Amino acid sequence: MFKSETDMIMPVTRWMESMDLTVKSEFITPWGICDLVGLTFKKTSVSDRRRLGQTQAVTSLTRAALLFRIPDDKAVTLRHLIRECAPMIPEEIVIEHTQRLINDGFVSRSSRDRLQRLNGWVPLHKQLIAVELKLTRVEEALSQARNNLIFADNSYVGLPKDLAVRVAAKRTRRSTFMDEGVGLVSVAPRECTILIPSRKKASTTDPIVQFYCVERFWRTSARDN
Numbered sequence: 001m002f003k004s005e006t007d008m009i010m011p012v013t014r015w016m017e018s019m020d021l022t023v024k025s026e027f028i029t030p031w032g033i034c035d036l037v038g039l040t041f042k043k044t045s046v047s048d049r050r051r052l053g054q055t056q057a058v059t060s061l062t063r064a065a066l067l068f069r070i071p072d073d074k075a076v077t078l079r080h081l082i083r084e085c086a087p088m089i090p091e092e093i094v095i096e097h098t099q100r101l102i103n104d105g106f107v108s109r110s111s112r113d114r115l116q117r118l119n120g121w122v123p124l125h126k127q128l129i130a131v132e133l134k135l136t137r138v139e140e141a142l143s144q145a146r147n148n149l150i151f152a153d154n155s156y157v158g159l160p161k162d163l164a165v166r167v168a169a170k171r172t173r174r175s176t177f178m179d180e181g182v183g184l185v186s187v188a189p190r191e192c193t194i195l196i197p198s199r200k201k202a203s204t205t206d207p208i209v210q211f212y213c214v215e216r217f218w219r220t221s222a223r224d225n
Contacts, residue, residue: 001160001188005035005133008187012036012131012158015185015192021129022217030061030209034148035158036131039217041124048121056104057219062089063097064212067117070098070107075114125214129198131185133158138167145182151210154198156183161193168195 002008009025013036016023021038058064069084070076082094098115101107108116130148134141134157141157148155157177159167164186167173174196177184183198 001162002135005135008133008135008158008160009036011187011189012133012185012192016129016131019127019129021127022220024217027130027213027216029148029151029213031147032144034130034144035133037152037213038127038129038131039214040126041217042126045121045124049124052118052120053105054118057215058101058104058106058212059215059219060097061208061212062093063101064215065089065208066094066097067101067106068208068211070101070115070117072117072119075110075116077112077114081115122211123214124218128153128210128214130155131158132156133187135160136163138163138173142177142180142182146180149181149200149204150206151213152200154183154200155181156185156194156198158185158187158192161186161188164195 013023013025016036016038019038020040022040023036023038025036027034027037058067066081066085069081078095078098081098082091085094098107102109106118108118128151130145130152132141132144132148138157138159141159145155145157164184168184177196178199181198181200181204183194184196186193186195
């Protein structure tokens, strides 16, 4: 049916786009590359963010982590932020990236050098879906898809139809997918079908990594608009 995993990209992309997702292939994550990631923005959140003038994307994982450490309900000093991030983030990096967040309108700084996040629109997305494609290596795909639950709302393994049906029919395999919260998609040249739904546990999400991944889509959206 398919000679390579690359041949599976087009039918899966069409399937994802049919769910009103904007799709990126070979999506870079902090731990590797995911074959396909799709996102739908939340329109009200997009409008709220644009109203604040926050058109730039937060394209650094370090900057995303700093932004989440600055509260939106009270102000903190830069010195407090530096202490909180030490020793993981060096002082000079905290200062540099915080200034960038101020310049881009994500953070306000008072005359007393107190910082506060300008928010009201997080989360920016309505749905974020990841798909790992494999011709045969089911366990490898499952492991990758499990990692993707750190940022994705739903994560799937996409397998050629015949193999996907066999995997879904085997009780132990099906249970493993369900226990992990990973879904299974049957891929054919003209259609894709969910055989096992993805049911994510909220506790697996890293909000900073998810925010960073969503910002990868915002960068394109801001440029196109």
